[in-house]
Each structure stands twice: as C-alpha cells, then as structure tokens.
Amino acid sequence: MPAWMEGWPWLGVYLFFLFGALARSQAVYWLGRGVAAGVLRSRWKERAESPQVRRATASVERWGMPIVPAAFLTVGFQTAVFLAVGLLRVRWLRYTLWALPGCLIWAALWGGGGLAAFAGASELARRSPLLLAAVVVAVGMLVTVVTVLVRRRREGGRAAATPGRDAEPAPGPAPVPADAADRPAER
Numbered sequence: 560m561p562a563w564m565e566g567w568p569w570l571g572v573y574l575f576f577l578f579g580a581l582a583r584s585q586a587v588y589w590l591g592r593g594v595a596a597g598v599l600r601s602r603w604k605e606r607a608e609s610p611q612v613r614r615a616t617a618s619v620e621r622w623g624m625p626i627v628p629a630a631f632l633t634v635g636f637q638t639a640v641f642l643a644v645g646l647l648r649v650r651w652l653r654y655t656l657w658a659l660p661g662c663l664i665w666a667a668l669w670g671g672g673g674l675a676a677f678a679g680a681s682e683l684a685r686r687s688p689l690l691l692a693a694v695v696v697a698v699g700m701l702v703t704v705v706t707v708l709v710r711r712r713r714e715g716g717r718a719a720a721t722p723g724r725d726a727e728p729a730p731g732p733a734p735v736p737a738d739a740a741d742r743p744a745e746r
Contacts, residue, residue, distance in 0.1 A: 569670070577666035580631065584641050584658045591645020620649055624657045631661030632668075 564572060598604070630640035644654055683691045 573666050573670040576670040577662055580662035580665045581658075584631075584637075584662060585655070587638055587641035588645040588651075588654055588658075591642040592648060593645075594642075595646050595648050620647075620653060624649070624653065627654065627657040628659075628661030628664070631658075631665040 564575075567575075624644075626640055627644060630637040641658075680691060683694070
C-alpha cells in the first residue's frame, strides 16, 4: 500500500478504488462514443449505420454485455472492451449497469489484496529479481498445466459423447438437415 494511503480505513481504500474504476471505465467508454460520433460525421457514415453494423450492435447489446464485468478481471483487455462498447454505441445506462459489478469486484480485489500483492512483488523485485522471475515462471507454468488439463478433459468428454465417422448410425428416421425448411421441396 502506498505510504499516503497508510492508516486509511478499509472502506476509504475501497471507495477510492471504486471511484477510480468507475471514472476510468466511463472515460474510455465515452472516448469510444466520441470516436463513433466522429465517424458518423464523415464519409464512413453509411458503413457505420449499415444493417450489418446495426445487427452486430444489437447482438452485443443483447448477448455480449457479460464481457464488460468480466473484463475488470483482466489486465490490458479491459480498456479494449470499454472502447469497443463505446464504438458500438451501446446505450449508456446498459453499459453502466453491466460495468458496475465489475467496478465493485475490481475495487475489492485491488483495495483488499491486489495492491498488497503488487507491493510484495515490487519489494521482491528490489531484493531478488531472479526469485521474482522464478515465481512468475512457476505461476505461468501452473496456469499452463491447468489450462491444458481442463481443455483435454473437455475435449475427451466431447469425443466420448460424439460417435466417430465409422460408427453405425442410430436406428430410426434419418436426421433432417437444419436448413431443410429453407430449401424448396423436392419433386
């Protein structure tokens, strides 16, 4: 914890980080909205208001907004998400309501322990940069191993649930292709 924050009550530290998260997420969102507004006043207006862009924006507004609070758990990716949401001209209230849980979690992580972990890593780097490098490599290896094991387990479960190409088809009527309703009837 920085020296100037020592002695602050936990609630004060939490509110400080909460205000920072809210201010940053809103500033980047409005930057994206400003860029989008500039495009709408240029020769690119027709493309920015095309039916495809409208559909994409509607899809993000309807299905893609959970990425906003999840982005607060990342480093570097969150700015891109906030900017993209602004560029897509997602309504402000919708964005803010999705960003608020992320801000609350981000403030708790950084105010509660993230800042202490950062200070500890900084102190370790000052005392023994090689030990810090070893810790970073070990954590990276652990994350890699866990990721590989989870993916293998998922892929193994899918392979067991899906019959192979040489498997006998199940008895009963033949499956109907998904696009059969769109095709004209054969005579």
